[in-house]
Amino acid sequence: MILIIDFGSQVTQLIARRLRDAGFYSEIVPSTSDCNYYIEKKPKGIVLSGGPNSVTKFNTPRAPDIIWNGIPILGICYGQQTLCEQLGGKVEANTKREFGRARLEVIAECPLFHNLPKETDFDVWMSHGDHVSELPDGFSVIARSTGAPFAAIADIERNYYGVQFHPEVVQTNGGSQILENFAKLICKCVPNWSMAAYKIQAIDGIKEQVGNTGRVICGLSGGVDSSVVAKLLHQAIGDRLTCVFVDHGLLRKGEAEEVIELFSNYYNINLVHRDASQFFLSNLKGVSDPEKKRKIIGANFIEVFDEEAQKIAGAEFLAQGTLYPDVIESISVAGGKHVTIKSHHNVGGLPEYMKLKLVEPLRTLFKDEVRQLGRELGLPEVLIRRHPFPGPGLAIRIPGSINADKLNILRNADAIYLEEIRKEGLYNKIWQAFAVLLPVKTVGVMGDARSYEHVCGLRAVTSTDGMTAEIYPFSSEFLSHVATRIVNEVSGINRVVYDYTSKPPGTIEWE
């Protein structure tokens, strides 16, 4: 395992991604973690990430002293600077920030640059306001750039390395190779991290945690994360798993039927299906404030889930599809509070009074690793590639108050839109595509008659993690075709618009 000590860079997760992609298991811990934690993990190498602070300022984070005990270390950007400062070198503030592409000139042999083009120098991505000005004893320069005379440094004897640039971002040519070289040639790690291996490990882990008699409840939503958790648990403990599918009546067309068909009929997993759509709808009646809607849905969900869970005799564990980014984000490096843009509702947020022990087999995985695991478990591709769908469902795709009629109109429009996207082979190129039903009516003309119906908004974005997003650039022919179909086939809609807003400043969902 390679341990990544996080100093708060926006791209720390990418270091773990690149290493795992190359087959090396890696984990991220905040620089503020307890030192003993590092020892227990027994890493074969340590990466010190970049970060927003300045080593030259008082009271900025440092690597814990315990790491300088013979383990190979690679410092990136802030990581390189703190490494130098802590080992006796000097760091100074730049007169101006260096940001963007820079040409790297490799001037000495070093395993870090193994297998990279020797005859040409290559481009790297820089983003820093400080630079190393004096090397610690034992270090020498292995590469330089115009703005950074110590762009890459090494103490080959002690296996300490530092780079001023960011090898984890795609803008650095050969960046993945540099990280792979560190893991393989310097830390002597074996590239054995794969989802096939993880599956076996996770199943063993569940068996050990749950024991021979323990019973587990798993909330199923129809999304890929909870489906993978359910399938994994079923392989580990069979009938001692009961899935609870709370149908809040806010799902897309045919979605509830698909979930039931797949899990209870096809996989033969104990499934409690609770159709609570009336309960949710009546509690949401007349509520138009987005945050209130989310809160009601979250609270109703817990109530219904709890009711069903109480009926499952002897269940003492609750399985959840918590992912690695959720884990990392919840241990904020700065320890500060995040601004709430929307209160997210997930099966995850169950209250403590339920007294169930958590089973979280996806806690160390990124989303695309979960998809890979789903394939290893034999889940169908349509489910694995399904676009993310928010916990509050269609309720947040109908701005303002909702009712059964509006939900039906939206379901029909959404189904046509997705059918056309699939037909064009675009579904897997898009992170999320969906229709929104607007609470405004506009005038139209159908045949010879006047119509006065709702407006439907179409949204499609590309993204890697949902944190930022770009609109998907459909052809105008495609959009007019979808608009014509929706207006002709969905009664209740007479106008269709396409949302051209990226995130930020927009969010992906409309509420």
Ligand code: XMP
């Ligand atoms: P926004 O709208 O915040 O969405 O740009 C970012 C991603 O999160 C999804 N989303 C949710 N997922 N519960 C969820 O499980 C929620 O309450 C929720 N709200 C938004 C959204 O679909 C997008 O993928």
